[in-house]
Amino acid sequence: MTDNSPAQLVLDPKHPGFHDAEYIKRRQHFFDISRDCRLNKKELSFIEYTAEENAVWAHIYQKLELLQQQHAWSEYLKGKAALQLDSNHMPQLVELDKRIAATYGIRLVPAEGLLDTRDFHGLLSNGIMPCTQFIRHHAHPEYTPEPDAVHDVLGHLPPLMNKEYGEITRLIGKGVRGSQDDALWQWDKIYWFTIEYGLIEEQGEIKAFGAGLLSSYSELMHCFTDAVEKRPLSISEIVRTDYDPTQMQPILYVMPSLAELNKQLTDWISKLGLK
Template sequence: MLTETIIEGKTPPPAGAAADWTIPQHWERFTAEDHRVWDTLFARQQELLQERAVSDFFKGLDVLHLSRPGIPELDELNERLFARTGWTIVSVPGLVPDDIFFEHLSKRRFPAGNFIRAADSLDYIEQPDVFHDVFGHVPMLAQHDVADFMQAMGAEGLAAMRAGALHRLARLYWYSVEFGLAREDGETRIYGAGLLSSFGESHFSLESDVPRRPFNIPEVLRTRYRSDAFQHGYFVIPSFDALLKLLTDANLAALYEELEGLPDLNIDRSDG
């Protein structure tokens, strides 16, 4: 998950991590309590998301129904996910530098934090853990248009860093991959990983009176977001193939230049 904090230059990996910040999962080191937390969160969100999440989430969810309960073993998970869309999940110690993150995405690899929240922190964790990263992202990565969109976001993220426009690309990522809503069968449903993995905001995103605006890339690039609280509004896509086309058709480099000097917007106020 991105924030609007840009990591400048090269940050060396922590001890024990490879140059790309990956580490062995060491699944056997997760405790029985860790696995119970995963199972509790999984069961709770799976029930909650009925009638709230897009149908593609449930179609992709079966990649997480593995041969044993608890936190997925990535080798087994990756065998199933790679067969679907050519993506794999790699373990990392926590948040990684932006250049490392986007490089992984551009190569169809998603970094997952190799830890899980404590049992007394089920509803909130400051850094994305394995539940957010795997439960939230993997089912959607099993959908082909989303898988291609994520790889394109990786390439665009690297380009935005070179252009000094990462703060704008981060907003595009935030309002789609993490906190995106979609229209399906005449209803608004959840597809963003930050919503799929959040008990509280999965309610709030659909049931509150905050704005839910049509997804428009120039507007999204100008719109601030919250990383410390529920969003003040959301953007809604018509479909995943439409989202992919919006990105592939957009000239983001030109948009960055056009938007230079324009004020940022707040999604809950049209005046910015």
């Protein structure tokens, strides 16, 4: 299978670590070992994290914990507890992979950074979740311009302990795999408004569902305010809605249940005539 993900580490000039030579050297190390492991199908290995990296993780983990307990959907909280994350130390993918695999078989592979859409969803459609193992710059612990271990581990991994949720990520992967390049934009929007920024209704209450909400202190505070327009889940409407990843989200979709999301995705895939 060809790989279209960037072969070089590229940090945006606005990245908080852009002028920090030590940080860039460390990121280059993570880039090299993660890409090598992903593309050459090597075994995951234990990483020696620095005291600074563990401190950034601990700061953001503890800040998010209270808000998540209050606002996260129930399967997220169950999955997070089952992952046995350490609030003071960076997570080890080699350990999380074993815990996730033991539930119903989803495996982890390290991601060196943001992957190409087809590479990312190609892995997900086969039950493999790409996951970063580096952390944001210590100067701005509440902010990251790219997915890092806080976003991936605290946002994406806990619900993957739930089989129904895992099936949804596979369905989206299937949609991406079956689509032509000029139709991929719709799957970006579907992924964004559900897996990244979706809300879900549970026992009459709206809860945070998406990884982008659950891994960001400010989004988690913001999404329950009246500044956010909450619309009922509709895939046909989502594909006509634009989003701006650099801003707080003004529009979010609320799914009544995972079963309804699964149904709408399945209907959308068959409407597009995808196999």
